[in-house]
Amino acid sequence: MPYGYNGRILRVNLSSGEISEERPDELFYRTYMGGSCIAAYYLLREMKPNIDPLGPDNILVFADSVVTGAPAPGFNRYTVGAKSPLTGGIGESQAAGFWGPELKFAGYDAIVIKGQSPKPVYLWIKDGKVEIRDAAHLWGRTTGEAQKLIREELNDVRVRIALIGPAGENLVRYACIVNELKHANGRTGMGAVMGSKNLKAIAVRGTNKPEFYNKDTITRLAKHFAANFLENPSVRGTHRLGTSELVSLQNVTGQLPTRNFRSGYFENADDISAEAIHEKLFVKAEGCYACPVTCKRVLKADHPYHVDPAYGGPEYESIAALGSACGVSDVVAVAKANELCNAFGLDTVSAGMSIAFAMECFENGLISREEANGLELKFGNANAMVRLVEAIAKRDGLGNLLAEGVKRSAEKLGKGSERFAMHVKGAEFPMHEPRVKGMLGLSYAVSPLGADHLTVEHDTDFDFNAPQVFLDQATPLGLLRRLPTSTIDSDKVRMFCYLQPHFSFLDVLGLCIFTFGPVRFFTMTHLVELVSAITGWETSLWEIMKAGERRVHMLRVFNCREGFNKKDDWLPERMFSPIEDGPAAGNKLDQEEFKDALKLYYEMMNWDVNTGIPSKAKLLELDLGWLLPEVESRQMESVS
């Protein structure tokens, strides 16, 4: 009997309407464990390369893990994976909240969705029963309107719903999936894939929790967390102010992305800081399933914009992308734009950075006022920023161009605009500065998802100002020294190679990074103990690191077979030019040093230094021998 999971995976073919169930064995679950790895497994096994990500051949996977729904802080996240319409490579994104645990309690560990429905539908899953229901009346509705209608229709206010808004229906390449109107599978355009399948929502309701192997240990560690988490400086800050506390912290060190990454210092950062948000807009703090940190913020305003508290409030990434990156200092406008992103189903990071790109193009005469929907699209124009969010979701005027993401927008616009397109592999930059954090820059470059700030802990967590507890908690990984923040030398590459599998494992299991070490409260020992207590498996940090490495390689192989190679592991030109002003003015990455770091990273990973393709030995070592034909054909193509 499985502990922690159901042993059941739901399969839905939207073209034929066929619903079936698969019951993989324990070996499958122990090898792939959940989330990102389960999604990648089905994409690699059952989808051909080079298919249209917005066509019926794409496969969309919603995946919990073997531990999702355990009653302890941080065990709530689920992954959505598919081929990304934004990057053309692997797409995936994790979301927090309550939807992941509810799917588990409804009887399934994952849902594998194929085909394309001929008309709008939604899925209704309740305690092992599954229905495909008509969604014609929901199409075109915001997430808030659709959620309300579905709950009324099912006559149950406790139904948890993951759904898309008009942006997903309109195939905006960075459309997201939203659950509870405020938790998003944000990055890489999973909402557009859902829209392309005419799938508006997945509603779940479950009343059957799985058995856990050792409930006493889980309860003891959950209580230990609840009683002591404020001792951890990082979790304490997140609890007190939410992730918005980062706005000021990033700004004073010159790494708050400002005006499309021209600067790392925003002169009006105080106006969009955590303190400003709490003073002007704060309603209450909220959290996720079984977590006492309550780091989410619910905001409300009436002037100059009405901000609906039902849509939560912006996290740090959203505040910076829609705020400082666009030069916008009106915190109510930032909160409004965040609400619109959640209502229309848009990734706040890609939306903000697409608008920042357009603003820089406008200021340099590459986009006229007429082309900009009549807007004076200068940095700092809050109203223009808010109006463009809606225009992107509706593909209206300039919004239709920006809905394609900055890479495609620059290709269409031409005129040298690619120098303002801040992306890796087509995914827009998140709100962290590689010219200040060197390891982060390398992680942006090599991440299979494109620019992704959640590939590894950041350099600042292990530099000379970092709290000692972060260093202490990293010692089980063999990381014993503090390193300077902005370097990208061999010590830093080694640090990256040791931290990456651990961080990757958190995405395999769908664990919240704000609760787990090395930086947050739960240590590696706690992690091993919890996984054992939930599943009954005798596990170890070794197995955890290997599972994290397995994920990195599955995602890498997916991209290799789609034709990605070494040239895609690179950063925009701006990263090799100095930051214009602020405390980090003059910081830049050195091209030769960065090339050396990339080569050393490939060598440490056992990847071909000329192509970036994982070696046969490495794949065999990770029990991924079934992927060898994929990489061997790519290796031959690059030789010929």
Ligand code: SF4
């Ligand atoms: S730390 Fe915050 S995001 Fe993470 S599980 Fe707790 S409330 Fe959710």
